[in-house]
Amino acid sequence: KSRGVAILIKKNIPFTEIKVLKGKEGRAIMLLLEIMSQKMLLVNIYAPVWGGGPTFFYRLNAKLQQFNDIPIIMGGDFNEVLDLQLDRSIKAKPHVSGTNRAIHTLISDFNLVDVWRVVNPTMRDYTFFSHRHNSYSRTDLFLISRSLIGDTFAVDIEIRTISEHAPISFTHSGILGLEKSRNWRLNVSLLRLPEVQALVKKAISDFYKCNPKGESDTGLLWDTVKAVLRGKLISYATNRKKERLQKTIELEQEIKEKELALNFHNLQYLKYEFNKLMSQKVEFALFRVRQSYFEAGEKASKLLAYHLCKLTASHNIHMIKNDSNRQMVTNRDINLTFKQFYSKLYTSESGVDISDSNTYLADIKLPCLDPGDRDVLEAPIATPEIKKAIEIIKSGKSPGPD
Structure with missing residues (x-):
């Protein structure tokens, strides 16, 4: 140990x-x-x-x-x-x-x-x-x-x-170049901050001043205001992260200078400030873990969806080789290589004369339905037909969501 x-x-x-x-x-x-x-x-x-x-x-x-x-x-x-x-x-x-x-x-x-x-x-x-x-x-x-x-x-x-x-x-x-696509998720811990609460209230107020309800669809308005709030929160979180990162860099530089000067008294205070920043980062990581596993309570749906999302990510293609036998590792290069491959695969190597195709199709006699049969197929479904269909269904079966 x-x-x-x-x-x-x-x-x-x-x-x-x-x-x-x-x-x-x-x-x-x-x-x-x-x-x-x-x-x-x-x-x-x-x-x-x-x-x-x-x-x-x-x-x-x-x-x-x-x-x-x-x-x-x-x-x-x-x-x-x-x-x-x-x-x-x-x-x-x-x-x-x-x-x-x-x-x-x-x-x-x-x-x-x-x-x-x-x-x-x-x-x-x-x-x-x-x-x-x-x-x-x-x-x-x-x-x-x-x-x-x-x-x-x-x-x-x-x-x-x-x-x-x-x-x-x-x-x-x-x-380098291995990328991981991430879906944006709201950092709900930001909503506890008074300045963020004021920011959200002001954004909603300004939105409805510029976009009065009137006869607008409620669902469309709700989706739009969510997009506006998302932009505001992303901007706030990004600036907050930059400030924290800048403070961390400044503390790191100051700690390094104090270490070389053997100034242990000031060094302990700087390390305390640095560890406090790191602790906030760890607390947020733990908060995200608890949210992922416990926000659905006893329901398994959220936990199952979380694990399925991780499983799907593990099956992503991280590297392929192109026609020149070069390794492609970024998402952009991989997508471009697939596009070029299938474009070449489904490109016909022989020329086609449109007049020949029209002549060929004109000589084909395709079967057609009689007017009487067509009327029968287009008629509404009758009650006896529904009963007959139910009777021939196998026992022990039930209709699914489809």
């Missing part, structure tokens, strides 16, 4: 799990998967702090041998720096530890690179602060196969807020 690692994958990412390996002590997990027609090995580790580092990495090296020639993305807390000069804030006499040698052996054997250092060759930035030594170090890393460097989009060290470690974000452009 004192340690553990995990690999989380967003639900709209199309992938196929091939193999999973877990460490006995909860310090490593490996996931071999296929994503975008490419096999990839994801590894998450939490290396021991004292003593067992070299043994841990040599064992990890041995386990990775079975995944030869497969691109690797390895991340986690290595509890060791790679560059003894650049990855520490305190300049000390270089001492190459056994753990450091084991990590470099792993990097050499599998042709890995420290992707953050590749993007920032001479920059100093750190992921861990030691209160005991009053120093910073970069012990949280992303090691990736050299073949993946060309697809690297961004690597960033984020700010430390709750943990003593700073999170690292690494974007691989191989899965």
Whole structure:
């Protein structure tokens, strides 16, 4: 219970799990998967702090041998720096530890690179602060196969807020462009805010001033006012989100500056403000979960519809290949490829002469109904016919909604 690692994958990412390996002590997990027609090995580790580092990495090296020639993305807390000069804030006499040698052996054997250092060759930035030594170090890393460097989009060290470690974000452009269509849903928690209540009242009042009821259809007016309110609420929510995001960015920058200056008194207050913003985000996410599952009470209809919606989304087409064997991943490119394929499929390759078609149709003698039979078919249904139809219905059957 004192340690553990995990690999989380967003639900709209199309992938196929091939193999999973877990460490006995909860310090490593490996996931071999296929994503975008490419096999990839994801590894998450939490290396021991004292003593067992070299043994841990040599064992990890041995386990990775079975995944030869497969691109690797390895991340986690290595509890060791790679560059003894650049990855520490305190300049000390270089001492190459056994753990450091084991990590470099792993990097050499599998042709890995420290992707953050590749993007920032001479920059100093750190992921861990030691209160005991009053120093910073970069012990949280992303090691990736050299073949993946060309697809690297961004690597960033984020700010430390709750943990003593700073999170690292690494974007691989191989899965960029995967889109998820979303239906707009009203954020009902906004209706509790006094300014939103005033906004809604004013919007309804202004609408009926410009659109008096008169002889207008009530249903049409209701649909129109809903569209107006939707626009107002989307605009308000968007501005509110931008303000919150801007405040978050400013707090992140200020926290980073205070960290480098070792100003711990002001740093605690800034972290409190930042965590308060994050807590609001988490509360809203939990609110949405409760709404999805419990707003229908004991009725199963809403819950069933929610799961069917998720099931439908999981069957979406996330990638196809066009005539040039190129992979199309965005919704726009996929739709365009389908359009081109079916346009070509249903385009006749032979020319048609309209005069020949008219001559052919003119010579065809199609059967016609007699006037008497036509009158019988068009006559109203009689009561004996209905009784006869009911009598021949199989027992135990009932009409459906159709």
